[in-house]
Amino acid sequence: MLLLALIAEEPCYGYEMVQKLSEQGLELVSEGSIYPVLKRLEHDSLIESYFVPSEMGPNRKYYRISPLGKIQLEQWKKEWYSFSRSVQQVLQKGVADDDGERTIEGTNQTRCRRL
């Protein structure tokens, strides 16, 4: 989904995607792992690719999002927001409970000391 979102912003090539992810704090263990993912996205007709001649070295392969890809990205975004909201709610509830427990524990300790 992240790769599709990056490609949706503007057409880009593999290394550029890795750099953009890195700028956002998402370091990949193996940069090349994006290529099988890109291939699957292309296979599912969510993205299209084309080569751009390069003055230095081999040509660059650019990827752009397809109309089907845009629809799929919207769908994935909705699913992600819904999922992340649920996770956030659970985590916030956990933090609130933790704070509550800590307050009770703290009060008990104060009472003990007073006694």
Next chain:
Amino acid sequence: MMVNEPSREQIKRVVEDCEIYWLLKEIPRAQVEDMKTELERHLLDAAADGKPVEKVIGKDVHAFADSWARAVQPGKPLIKILEHWAYLFLTSAMVILPVKHIYNKSATIPIFLWDPVLIALLAAAVHLGLSPHLLAPGKTRTTKKWIVTGSFWACVLAMLAITTVMALRKEYERPLFLWPWYASVGLAVVTWLFSQWRIRRDVTAPLDSPEEKRRKARRTMGSFALLTLFLAALTWIWLHSAGTVQTVVGIFLGIVGLLWWTTFVTWK
């Protein structure tokens, strides 16, 4: 930042390794060329930024090549698998049967139970030796060495199989049936036709220019003519010699015969 020569050399080796892996996985040549260009470009960009090759492909180049290959070609259809094995069986039979004709000095040869077993083992050895998954990966770093290592392992396995079967053959001395010379000729024709059919449909074939194709055809024709002359000369010597000389000439005859047959079958 410029990419230094050792890094370029390493990148070239990695790209070559991936290329041969993808071709052995029967990914179409045009697609392999695209994948190679994309990978090389990424590795050069990464090297220019001072990143090591491992940062891009991880520690295992074949695991990386395999994950990409699986994304391109998720599975092989059953018909393709059957075609692959039928071809291996036919070509293996065309190694064993002529050897038997020569060994027995006869147009009609007895077929024992161990003959089809030998053919199957030879086919399996070739498959195993040249498989991108089993023996070849991880042992070598370059394309040529990979093919040589694969072929070497195929030969070792074939020799092991032949030795085992020959040791056990005394147990099965009764021939199953007699195999006439015209059956061998017929099978050779079928194998050749099958091979030509496969070559024409080979998606991994190099994308050569017409001129390059003509140059290669001329080279193959030259090799074939030379091998045929050599084979004829060796056969004549073998038929007119005896003892150790005959054994040595027989071994050469087998090697030249195999080369002749390989050239004939893979002729484009």
